[in-house]
Amino acid sequence: MRSDPADYELIAPGNLQAVVSLLAAEPGKWLTIAGGTDVMVLYAAGKLPARKLVSIWNLPELRGIEISPGEIRIGAGCTYSELREHEIIAREFPLLASAARWTGGIANQNRGTLGGNIVNASPAADSLPALLVYEAELILVSGRGERRVPYLDFHTGYKKMKLQPDELIRTICLGRKFSNYLHYSRKVGTREAQALSKVCVAAVGRLRGGVTGSVIDDVRIALGSVAPVPLRVTEVEWIVKGKPVEPELVQLTRKMTSWSRNFSSNCAAVGRRYE
Amino acid sequence: MSDSSEHRGKEDRGKCELSLTENGKPETVRVYPMERLLDVLRQELGLTGTKEGCGEGECGSCSVLMNGELVNSCLIPALQAAGTNLTTIEGIAQGPQLSALQAAFLECGGAQCGICTPGMILASSHLLEKKPKPTLDDIREGLSGNLCRCTGYTQIFDAVMEAARRGPA
Numbered sequence: 532m533r534s535d536p537a538d539y540e541l542i543a544p545g546n547l548q549a550v551v552s553l554l555a556a557e558p559g560k561w562l563t564i565a566g567g568t569d570v571m572v573l574y575a576a577g578k579l580p581a582r583k584l585v586s587i588w589n590l591p592e593l594r595g596i597e598i599s600p601g602e603i604r605i606g607a608g609c610t611y612s613e614l615r616e617h618e619i620i621a622r623e624f625p626l627l628a629s630a631a632r633w634t635g636g637i638a639n640q641n642r643g644t645l646g647g648n649i650v651n652a653s654p655a656a657d658s659l660p661a662l663l664v665y666e667a668e669l670i671l672v673s674g675r676g677e678r679r680v681p682y683l684d685f686h687t688g689y690k691k692m693k694l695q696p697d698e699l700i701r702t703i704c705l706g707r708k709f710s711n712y713l714h715y716s717r718k719v720g721t722r723e724a725q726a727l728s729k730v731c732v733a734a735v736g737r738l739r740g741g742v743t744g745s746v747i748d749d750v751r752i753a754l755g756s757v758a759p760v761p762l763r764v765t766e767v768e769w770i771v772k773g774k775p776v777e778p779e780l781v782q783l784t785r786k787m788t789s790w791s792r793n794f795s796s797n798c799a800a801v802g803r804r805y806e
Numbered sequence: 807m808s809d810s811s812e813h814r815g816k817e818d819r820g821k822c823e824l825s826l827t828e829n830g831k832p833e834t835v836r837v838y839p840m841e842r843l844l845d846v847l848r849q850e851l852g853l854t855g856t857k858e859g860c861g862e863g864e865c866g867s868c869s870v871l872m873n874g875e876l877v878n879s880c881l882i883p884a885l886q887a888a889g890t891n892l893t894t895i896e897g898i899a900q901g902p903q904l905s906a907l908q909a910a911f912l913e914c915g916g917a918q919c920g921i922c923t924p925g926m927i928l929a930s931s932h933l934l935e936k937k938p939k940p941t942l943d944d945i946r947e948g949l950s951g952n953l954c955r956c957t958g959y960t961q962i963f964d965a966v967m968e969a970a971r972r973g974p975a
Contacts, residue, residue, distance in 0.1 A: 536838035537820055541885050564883070571881040572862045574840070584840065588886050612875075636951015637929065639863055641875045642882075725864065725950055 532577045539574075541584045547592035547672070550585055550699070555674030559696035563587045565608055566642030568635065569651045593646065593701065596620070602707055604670075607646025607700040612637070614645060624705055626661035626716045626733045633657045633718050636725055646700040649682075652690045652760075653727075657718060659686075659761035660733035663753035665709060670702040677701065689759035712737045712749075731755035738776075746775050752788070764791040826890050828853065829897025839885035844868045846884050847894060855895035855924050859953070866952030869925035870894050876932040878951075895924035898931065907931055907969040916965035918956035925952050930966045940970055 541564070544550055553561055562581035564570045565588050573579040587593060593608030596617055603619060611631040614620055621628045634643060634657055648656050649669070667682040674697060682703075686692050694700070712735040720726035734752040738744035750771055753763045767787045774780050818836065825834045828851055835850040844861075847853045847870070859867030861880050868879040871893035898905050907930055910916070917923040926949065933940060933948030940948065945966045954962060 534840075536840040536842075536884075539838070539840035540820070541839035541883055543885055543888070567881045567883060567886070568863055568878075571842070571883065575842070575861050575880065584883075586883070586886055635863070636866060637932065637948055638866060638869055638876045638878045638951050639881075642877055 534574050534577045534579060539579075539582055539584065541586060543586035543588075545590070547587075547590050547701070550587055550590065551672060551674050551697075553585055554697045554699065557583075561585045563650075563699055565593075565644045565647045566610065566639075568639050568643040569647060587699070593644075600707070603705050605645055605703040605705070607649075607702060608644050609646075611635070611640035611643050611645075615640065623707055623710050624661070624665055625714045626664065626735070627658060627705075629716055630657040630661045630731075630733070633728075645703055649685070649700055649703070650692065650694065652686055652692055654689065654759055654761060655727045655731070655756040656761065657728055657731050657755060660731055660753035660755040660763075661716065662703065662705075663761055663763040664733045664735050664751040665705050666751070668704045669700055670704065671695075671698045672701040673698040679704070683763060686760040709735055711741075713742065728756040730757055747771050747773065754788070762791075764788055766791045822885065824884050824888055826887050826892055828892050829894060837884045839883060841884040842880050843870070843872075843882040843884055843887045843892075844879040846887070847879060847892075853894050853896050857921050857924055859921065859925075864951075864953070865922070866925040866929060866949075867922055869928045869952065871928055871932060874932075874935070876929055893928070895927055898927055905931070906972050907934070907966070910965040910969040910972070911962070914965035914968055915961040916957065918954075922952060922954040922956075926954065926962055930969070933966070934970055938970060938973070940966070942967070 561583050564584045564586055570579065587608060590608055593606045595606050596609060597604040598619055611634050614631040615628050631640065634640060645658060648658050662682050668679055669682055669685060670677055670679050671694065673695060680693065714735050716733040718731045719729045732754055736750040737748045739746040739748040750768050752767055753761060755761045767784060770787055771780060771784055820838055821836045822839050823834060824837050833851060835846065837846050837850060844856060844858055847856050856870055856879060857867040858880060859865035863878045863881045866878065869876055870879045872887065872890050899908060907927055911923065911927065929949050929952050933945065937944050942963060945963050949962065
């Protein structure tokens with residue numbers, strides 16, 4: 532049944548400090564809402580457990596993409612449209628740009644945020660395998676200060692993550708170390724557009740001797756929609772690293788990837804919870 | 807302020823004053839902050855051109871422009887629309903004069919039952935604003951969040967192409 536707006540509180544304090552104080556005063560009581568593309572869907576369906584919401588849409592501290600020589604820092608409130616239109620992201624982190632393009636239609640890309648996609652924690656989120664292969668780090672903020680954590684093990688199970696009730700994601704940091712890598716991603720959904728992934732692959736790799744080389748120097752591979760959390764298949768990476776690209780290796784990689792999906796420790800620990 | 811709030815009674819508790827600009831016209835209404843912008847438009851402001859389809863951001867029938875950006879009004883809590891400039895389908899024509907897009911939709915058969923049409927027009931107008939000379943792929947992508955169950959889309963794409971050919975009107 533549809534929710535009654537009279538049952539809900541929503542405030543928009545307008546700055547990060549005020550939001551953080553609110554979360555600190557009543558941890559777990561307030562749900563942050565940015566572009567609403569996930570929260571409002573639950574709300575419309577009468578399935579939103581939180582009754583008190585605080586808007587973080589357009590908070591200046593969560594906006595913008597900062598570029599430094601070593602890394603780019605994406606404000607958690609950046610929208611998909613901002614990501615896909617950003618020149619440096621398109622050039623150095625194309626998997627993130629294509630994930631942004633794959634997510635929803637234009638209206639949802641104008642409202643959906645990268646931080647929101649992370650905390651919504653859908654195993655089918657297309658941006659998350661990209662964040663895994665780019666070895667993103669997250670800056671989390673709370674009344675207790677800030678901490679920087681790797682994204683790699685941030686999601687611990689279906690819709691579970693290492694985010695305290697008084698914390699929110701402030702920034703997503705990407706090291707600018709992939710410019711001489713090959714970037715590959717593919718999404719398989721029910722349709723070309725506006726469909727959740729059945730499976731999504733993101734990978735970066737570097738060949739010894741450059742793009743014409745034939746030996747794999749370094750590789751990172753991540754999968755979406757195949758487990759309760761987005762999965763980086765490090766076992767496969769170890770096996771193919773240092774090997775020449777040959778048909779046998781391609782076969783082995785395929786076999787190892789499906790093995791990795793089924794038996795990775797990440798998956799086994801939470802497999803029962805898979806919904 | 808507090809006096810008048812008391813007079814408004816129980817029904818009004820929890821509501822807030824929301825000011826926004828709708829098709830160039832400033833408006834102030836009292837709404838619950840979590841009311842959907844779609845409902846504010848249709849019920850408080852009487853702008854029933856904006857349609858509700860799925861109510862979950864999949865179909866694009868409720869598309870409006872918010873500060874020039876295409877959004878699904880069913881996914882926007884009223885409070886987040888405070889101070890914004892909204893364009894709805896009611897603001898597209900200049901009086902009796904249809905916009906180039908609307909005229910092209912009529913001529914190309916881009917509208918049948920009409921439920922998706924306001925959203926299609928707004929999504930197309932957003933697209934042409936960003937890409938005045940779109941390719942067919944641009945149009946398909948620009949309208950990928952808007953579902954139509956009548957036309958099979960071909961006439962809609964033709965209409966957008968035709969409007970682009972004629973240029974801004």
